[in-house]
Amino acid sequence: MGEDKVLVEIEREIVGGDxxxxxxxxxxxxxxLxxxxFPPSFNRRIVIAAYEAEMNVVIHAYRGVFTTQIYEDQVHIEVDDQGPGIPDLELAFQEGYSTAPPHxxxxxxxxGxxxxNMKKCSDRLEIDTRVGEGTKVIMDFFLNSEE
Ligand SMILES: Nc1ncnc2c1ncn2[C@@H]1O[C@H](COP(=O)(O)OP(=O)(O)OP(=O)(O)O)[C@@H](O)[C@H]1O
Ligand SMILES: [Mg+2]
Structure with missing residues:
Protein backbone atom coordinates (compact mmCIF):
# COMPACT_ATOMS: atom_id res chain seq x y z
CA MET A 1 0.00 0.00 0.00
CA GLY A 2 3.05 2.27 0.25
CA GLU A 3 2.77 3.41 -3.35
CA ASP A 4 -0.81 4.60 -2.77
CA LYS A 5 0.23 7.22 -0.24
CA VAL A 6 -0.92 10.77 -1.01
CA LEU A 7 2.09 13.10 -1.12
CA VAL A 8 0.13 16.34 -1.47
CA GLU A 9 -3.56 17.19 -1.48
CA ILE A 10 -4.92 20.56 -2.62
CA GLU A 11 -8.51 21.77 -2.43
CA ARG A 12 -9.41 25.23 -3.78
CA GLU A 13 -12.53 27.18 -4.64
CA ILE A 14 -13.02 28.54 -8.15
CA VAL A 15 -15.38 31.47 -8.63
CA GLY A 16 -17.29 31.85 -11.89
CA GLY A 17 -16.63 35.12 -13.69
CA ASP A 18 -13.64 35.98 -11.51
CA LEU A 33 4.35 19.52 -9.11
CA PHE A 38 8.09 15.02 -11.67
CA PRO A 39 9.50 15.27 -15.24
CA PRO A 40 8.65 18.62 -16.89
CA SER A 41 6.73 16.90 -19.73
CA PHE A 42 4.46 15.18 -17.18
CA ASN A 43 3.87 18.43 -15.29
CA ARG A 44 3.19 20.30 -18.51
CA ARG A 45 0.28 18.13 -19.60
CA ILE A 46 -1.22 18.11 -16.09
CA VAL A 47 -1.06 21.91 -15.82
CA ILE A 48 -2.57 22.41 -19.30
CA ALA A 49 -5.49 20.10 -18.50
CA ALA A 50 -5.96 21.64 -15.03
CA TYR A 51 -5.94 25.15 -16.51
CA GLU A 52 -8.58 24.25 -19.11
CA ALA A 53 -10.80 22.69 -16.44
CA GLU A 54 -10.31 25.67 -14.13
CA MET A 55 -11.10 28.16 -16.91
CA ASN A 56 -14.23 26.26 -17.88
CA VAL A 57 -15.58 26.89 -14.39
CA VAL A 58 -14.62 30.58 -14.53
CA ILE A 59 -16.18 31.00 -17.97
CA HIS A 60 -19.15 28.65 -17.99
CA ALA A 61 -20.15 27.92 -14.37
CA TYR A 62 -21.02 29.79 -11.16
CA ARG A 63 -18.56 28.22 -8.78
CA GLY A 64 -16.54 25.08 -8.36
CA VAL A 65 -14.18 23.11 -6.19
CA PHE A 66 -10.84 21.96 -7.55
CA THR A 67 -9.31 19.00 -5.76
CA THR A 68 -6.09 17.22 -6.54
CA GLN A 69 -4.25 14.33 -4.96
CA ILE A 70 -0.65 13.83 -5.92
CA TYR A 71 0.81 10.33 -5.51
CA GLU A 72 4.31 9.07 -6.21
CA ASP A 73 3.32 7.83 -9.66
CA GLN A 74 -0.07 9.41 -10.37
CA VAL A 75 -1.98 12.68 -10.19
CA HIS A 76 -5.74 12.74 -9.69
CA ILE A 77 -7.80 15.90 -10.36
CA GLU A 78 -11.48 16.56 -9.80
CA VAL A 79 -13.24 19.80 -10.69
CA ASP A 80 -16.81 19.84 -9.45
CA ASP A 81 -18.94 22.85 -10.36
CA GLN A 82 -22.37 24.27 -9.87
CA GLY A 83 -23.47 25.63 -13.20
CA PRO A 84 -25.59 25.09 -16.27
CA GLY A 85 -24.18 21.65 -17.07
CA ILE A 86 -23.41 20.45 -20.61
CA PRO A 87 -26.47 19.36 -22.62
CA ASP A 88 -24.54 17.62 -25.43
CA LEU A 89 -21.12 16.31 -24.41
CA GLU A 90 -20.21 14.97 -27.85
CA LEU A 91 -20.83 18.41 -29.35
CA ALA A 92 -18.95 20.12 -26.51
CA PHE A 93 -15.87 17.97 -27.25
CA GLN A 94 -15.79 19.04 -30.89
CA GLU A 95 -12.84 21.32 -31.58
CA GLY A 96 -14.06 24.82 -32.33
CA TYR A 97 -17.43 24.40 -30.62
CA SER A 98 -18.05 27.02 -27.95
CA THR A 99 -21.00 28.74 -26.34
CA ALA A 100 -18.76 31.51 -24.96
CA PRO A 101 -20.34 34.93 -25.59
CA PRO A 102 -18.58 37.75 -27.47
CA HIS A 103 -17.23 39.52 -24.34
CA GLY A 112 -13.60 25.73 -28.23
CA ASN A 117 -7.08 19.57 -24.91
CA MET A 118 -8.03 17.98 -21.58
CA LYS A 119 -8.66 14.68 -23.35
CA LYS A 120 -5.30 14.80 -25.14
CA CYS A 121 -3.33 15.79 -22.05
CA SER A 122 -4.86 13.32 -19.59
CA ASP A 123 -4.61 9.53 -19.40
CA ARG A 124 -8.17 9.22 -18.20
CA LEU A 125 -11.01 11.75 -18.44
CA GLU A 126 -14.53 11.35 -17.14
CA ILE A 127 -17.26 13.97 -17.21
CA ASP A 128 -20.39 13.74 -15.16
CA THR A 129 -22.81 16.53 -16.01
CA ARG A 130 -26.42 17.36 -15.23
CA VAL A 131 -28.17 20.19 -17.03
CA GLY A 132 -29.23 22.89 -14.60
CA GLU A 133 -27.05 21.47 -11.81
CA GLY A 134 -23.41 21.30 -12.76
CA THR A 135 -20.46 19.42 -14.12
CA LYS A 136 -17.81 17.22 -12.57
CA VAL A 137 -14.56 16.60 -14.42
CA ILE A 138 -12.33 13.76 -13.26
CA MET A 139 -8.85 13.34 -14.70
CA ASP A 140 -5.97 11.01 -14.01
CA PHE A 141 -2.36 11.27 -15.07
CA PHE A 142 -0.04 8.28 -14.84
CA LEU A 143 3.69 8.82 -14.61
CA ASN A 144 4.43 5.45 -16.26
CA SER A 145 2.65 6.56 -19.44
CA GLU A 146 5.48 9.04 -20.04
CA GLU A 147 7.93 7.95 -22.75
N1 LIG B 1 -17.86 23.40 -16.70
C1 LIG B 1 -18.71 23.65 -17.69
N2 LIG B 1 -19.99 24.02 -17.44
C2 LIG B 1 -20.87 24.27 -18.44
N3 LIG B 1 -20.56 24.18 -19.75
C3 LIG B 1 -19.29 23.82 -20.06
C4 LIG B 1 -18.31 23.54 -19.06
N4 LIG B 1 -17.16 23.20 -19.69
C5 LIG B 1 -17.42 23.25 -21.01
N5 LIG B 1 -18.70 23.62 -21.24
C6 LIG B 1 -19.38 23.76 -22.56
O1 LIG B 1 -18.63 23.05 -23.55
C7 LIG B 1 -18.18 23.97 -24.55
C8 LIG B 1 -16.80 23.57 -25.04
O2 LIG B 1 -15.85 23.68 -23.97
P1 LIG B 1 -14.32 23.92 -24.32
O3 LIG B 1 -13.55 24.04 -23.06
O4 LIG B 1 -13.88 22.86 -25.29
O5 LIG B 1 -14.35 25.30 -25.12
P2 LIG B 1 -14.55 26.77 -24.56
O6 LIG B 1 -14.41 26.79 -23.07
O7 LIG B 1 -15.83 27.29 -25.10
O8 LIG B 1 -13.34 27.54 -25.24
P3 LIG B 1 -11.77 27.38 -24.82
O9 LIG B 1 -11.67 26.30 -23.80
O10 LIG B 1 -11.05 27.05 -26.09
O11 LIG B 1 -11.41 28.74 -24.25
C9 LIG B 1 -18.24 25.33 -23.88
O12 LIG B 1 -18.35 26.39 -24.81
C10 LIG B 1 -19.49 25.19 -23.02
O13 LIG B 1 -20.66 25.32 -23.80
MG1 LIG C 1 -12.78 25.85 -22.20
Whole structure:
Protein backbone atom coordinates (compact mmCIF):
# COMPACT_ATOMS: atom_id res chain seq x y z
CA MET A 1 0.00 0.00 0.00
CA GLY A 2 3.05 2.27 0.25
CA GLU A 3 2.77 3.41 -3.35
CA ASP A 4 -0.81 4.60 -2.77
CA LYS A 5 0.23 7.22 -0.24
CA VAL A 6 -0.92 10.77 -1.01
CA LEU A 7 2.09 13.10 -1.12
CA VAL A 8 0.13 16.34 -1.47
CA GLU A 9 -3.56 17.19 -1.48
CA ILE A 10 -4.92 20.56 -2.62
CA GLU A 11 -8.51 21.77 -2.43
CA ARG A 12 -9.41 25.23 -3.78
CA GLU A 13 -12.53 27.18 -4.64
CA ILE A 14 -13.02 28.54 -8.15
CA VAL A 15 -15.38 31.47 -8.63
CA GLY A 16 -17.29 31.85 -11.89
CA GLY A 17 -16.63 35.12 -13.69
CA ASP A 18 -13.64 35.98 -11.51
CA UNK A 19 -11.03 36.68 -14.19
CA UNK A 20 -8.79 38.37 -11.63
CA UNK A 21 -8.02 35.03 -9.94
CA UNK A 22 -8.50 32.88 -13.03
CA UNK A 23 -5.60 30.47 -13.45
CA UNK A 24 -4.36 30.79 -9.87
CA UNK A 25 -5.21 27.21 -8.94
CA UNK A 26 -3.36 25.77 -11.95
CA UNK A 27 -0.37 28.02 -11.19
CA UNK A 28 -0.28 26.78 -7.62
CA UNK A 29 -0.51 23.18 -8.82
CA UNK A 30 2.37 23.81 -11.25
CA UNK A 31 4.64 24.96 -8.40
CA UNK A 32 3.69 21.98 -6.25
CA LEU A 33 4.35 19.52 -9.11
CA UNK A 34 7.76 21.09 -9.71
CA UNK A 35 8.56 20.73 -5.99
CA UNK A 36 7.52 17.08 -6.07
CA UNK A 37 10.04 16.67 -8.87
CA PHE A 38 8.09 15.02 -11.67
CA PRO A 39 9.50 15.27 -15.24
CA PRO A 40 8.65 18.62 -16.89
CA SER A 41 6.73 16.90 -19.73
CA PHE A 42 4.46 15.18 -17.18
CA ASN A 43 3.87 18.43 -15.29
CA ARG A 44 3.19 20.30 -18.51
CA ARG A 45 0.28 18.13 -19.60
CA ILE A 46 -1.22 18.11 -16.09
CA VAL A 47 -1.06 21.91 -15.82
CA ILE A 48 -2.57 22.41 -19.30
CA ALA A 49 -5.49 20.10 -18.50
CA ALA A 50 -5.96 21.64 -15.03
CA TYR A 51 -5.94 25.15 -16.51
CA GLU A 52 -8.58 24.25 -19.11
CA ALA A 53 -10.80 22.69 -16.44
CA GLU A 54 -10.31 25.67 -14.13
CA MET A 55 -11.10 28.16 -16.91
CA ASN A 56 -14.23 26.26 -17.88
CA VAL A 57 -15.58 26.89 -14.39
CA VAL A 58 -14.62 30.58 -14.53
CA ILE A 59 -16.18 31.00 -17.97
CA HIS A 60 -19.15 28.65 -17.99
CA ALA A 61 -20.15 27.92 -14.37
CA TYR A 62 -21.02 29.79 -11.16
CA ARG A 63 -18.56 28.22 -8.78
CA GLY A 64 -16.54 25.08 -8.36
CA VAL A 65 -14.18 23.11 -6.19
CA PHE A 66 -10.84 21.96 -7.55
CA THR A 67 -9.31 19.00 -5.76
CA THR A 68 -6.09 17.22 -6.54
CA GLN A 69 -4.25 14.33 -4.96
CA ILE A 70 -0.65 13.83 -5.92
CA TYR A 71 0.81 10.33 -5.51
CA GLU A 72 4.31 9.07 -6.21
CA ASP A 73 3.32 7.83 -9.66
CA GLN A 74 -0.07 9.41 -10.37
CA VAL A 75 -1.98 12.68 -10.19
CA HIS A 76 -5.74 12.74 -9.69
CA ILE A 77 -7.80 15.90 -10.36
CA GLU A 78 -11.48 16.56 -9.80
CA VAL A 79 -13.24 19.80 -10.69
CA ASP A 80 -16.81 19.84 -9.45
CA ASP A 81 -18.94 22.85 -10.36
CA GLN A 82 -22.37 24.27 -9.87
CA GLY A 83 -23.47 25.63 -13.20
CA PRO A 84 -25.59 25.09 -16.27
CA GLY A 85 -24.18 21.65 -17.07
CA ILE A 86 -23.41 20.45 -20.61
CA PRO A 87 -26.47 19.36 -22.62
CA ASP A 88 -24.54 17.62 -25.43
CA LEU A 89 -21.12 16.31 -24.41
CA GLU A 90 -20.21 14.97 -27.85
CA LEU A 91 -20.83 18.41 -29.35
CA ALA A 92 -18.95 20.12 -26.51
CA PHE A 93 -15.87 17.97 -27.25
CA GLN A 94 -15.79 19.04 -30.89
CA GLU A 95 -12.84 21.32 -31.58
CA GLY A 96 -14.06 24.82 -32.33
CA TYR A 97 -17.43 24.40 -30.62
CA SER A 98 -18.05 27.02 -27.95
CA THR A 99 -21.00 28.74 -26.34
CA ALA A 100 -18.76 31.51 -24.96
CA PRO A 101 -20.34 34.93 -25.59
CA PRO A 102 -18.58 37.75 -27.47
CA HIS A 103 -17.23 39.52 -24.34
CA UNK A 104 -15.48 36.28 -23.31
CA UNK A 105 -14.04 35.81 -26.79
CA UNK A 106 -12.68 39.34 -26.68
CA UNK A 107 -10.61 38.24 -23.69
CA UNK A 108 -9.10 35.47 -25.80
CA UNK A 109 -11.15 32.55 -24.49
CA UNK A 110 -13.84 30.52 -26.18
CA UNK A 111 -11.92 29.01 -29.08
CA GLY A 112 -13.60 25.73 -28.23
CA UNK A 113 -10.47 23.65 -27.67
CA UNK A 114 -10.48 23.21 -23.89
CA UNK A 115 -12.21 19.84 -23.58
CA UNK A 116 -10.29 18.25 -26.47
CA ASN A 117 -7.08 19.57 -24.91
CA MET A 118 -8.03 17.98 -21.58
CA LYS A 119 -8.66 14.68 -23.35
CA LYS A 120 -5.30 14.80 -25.14
CA CYS A 121 -3.33 15.79 -22.05
CA SER A 122 -4.86 13.32 -19.59
CA ASP A 123 -4.61 9.53 -19.40
CA ARG A 124 -8.17 9.22 -18.20
CA LEU A 125 -11.01 11.75 -18.44
CA GLU A 126 -14.53 11.35 -17.14
CA ILE A 127 -17.26 13.97 -17.21
CA ASP A 128 -20.39 13.74 -15.16
CA THR A 129 -22.81 16.53 -16.01
CA ARG A 130 -26.42 17.36 -15.23
CA VAL A 131 -28.17 20.19 -17.03
CA GLY A 132 -29.23 22.89 -14.60
CA GLU A 133 -27.05 21.47 -11.81
CA GLY A 134 -23.41 21.30 -12.76
CA THR A 135 -20.46 19.42 -14.12
CA LYS A 136 -17.81 17.22 -12.57
CA VAL A 137 -14.56 16.60 -14.42
CA ILE A 138 -12.33 13.76 -13.26
CA MET A 139 -8.85 13.34 -14.70
CA ASP A 140 -5.97 11.01 -14.01
CA PHE A 141 -2.36 11.27 -15.07
CA PHE A 142 -0.04 8.28 -14.84
CA LEU A 143 3.69 8.82 -14.61
CA ASN A 144 4.43 5.45 -16.26
CA SER A 145 2.65 6.56 -19.44
CA GLU A 146 5.48 9.04 -20.04
CA GLU A 147 7.93 7.95 -22.75
N1 LIG B 1 -17.86 23.40 -16.70
C1 LIG B 1 -18.71 23.65 -17.69
N2 LIG B 1 -19.99 24.02 -17.44
C2 LIG B 1 -20.87 24.27 -18.44
N3 LIG B 1 -20.56 24.18 -19.75
C3 LIG B 1 -19.29 23.82 -20.06
C4 LIG B 1 -18.31 23.54 -19.06
N4 LIG B 1 -17.16 23.20 -19.69
C5 LIG B 1 -17.42 23.25 -21.01
N5 LIG B 1 -18.70 23.62 -21.24
C6 LIG B 1 -19.38 23.76 -22.56
O1 LIG B 1 -18.63 23.05 -23.55
C7 LIG B 1 -18.18 23.97 -24.55
C8 LIG B 1 -16.80 23.57 -25.04
O2 LIG B 1 -15.85 23.68 -23.97
P1 LIG B 1 -14.32 23.92 -24.32
O3 LIG B 1 -13.55 24.04 -23.06
O4 LIG B 1 -13.88 22.86 -25.29
O5 LIG B 1 -14.35 25.30 -25.12
P2 LIG B 1 -14.55 26.77 -24.56
O6 LIG B 1 -14.41 26.79 -23.07
O7 LIG B 1 -15.83 27.29 -25.10
O8 LIG B 1 -13.34 27.54 -25.24
P3 LIG B 1 -11.77 27.38 -24.82
O9 LIG B 1 -11.67 26.30 -23.80
O10 LIG B 1 -11.05 27.05 -26.09
O11 LIG B 1 -11.41 28.74 -24.25
C9 LIG B 1 -18.24 25.33 -23.88
O12 LIG B 1 -18.35 26.39 -24.81
C10 LIG B 1 -19.49 25.19 -23.02
O13 LIG B 1 -20.66 25.32 -23.80
MG1 LIG C 1 -12.78 25.85 -22.20
Missing amino acids: FQSAGDVSSELKKV QQVG IREMGFGA YGLS
